[in-house]
Amino acid sequence: MLTAVYKSKKKADTFLFVEKRDDFSKVPEPLMAMFGKPEYVMLINLAKRVQLGVADLEQVKQALTDNGFYLQIPPPQANLLAEHRKQNGVESD
Numbered sequence: 001m002l003t004a005v006y007k008s009k010k011k012a013d014t015f016l017f018v019e020k021r022d023d024f025s026k027v028p029e030p031l032m033a034m035f036g037k038p039e040y041v042m043l044i045n046l047a048k049r050v051q052l053g054v055a056d057l058e059q060v061k062q063a064l065t066d067n068g069f070y071l072q073i074p075p076p077q078a079n080l081l082a083e084h085r086k087q088n089g090v091e092s093d
Contacts, residue, residue, distance in 0.1 A: 003041060013073075014071070014072065046061055
């Protein structure tokens with residue numbers, strides 16, 4: 001299963017996987033507007049991969065099969081201040 005990977009210039013660490021290079025026809029227009037102009041990164045064969053960097057390989061394959069695309073967003077950042085307060089027994093407002 002070949003897939004083309006693009007990164008967003010608008011959103012850091014956000015990637016879009018599509019079935020065919022430069023074919024964004026299955027990606028909803030609001031998502032494309034949020035993503036911005038896609039910047040091509042690479043073409044990968046998912047069938048020969050055991051894992052992907054951050055994304056779950058099976059979820060990527062399923063999303064490509066079901067929707068024709070997969071959007072990889074960075075994991076939410078931890079609220080370091082809240083964690084620090086919790087560790088020190090300070091209640092949040």
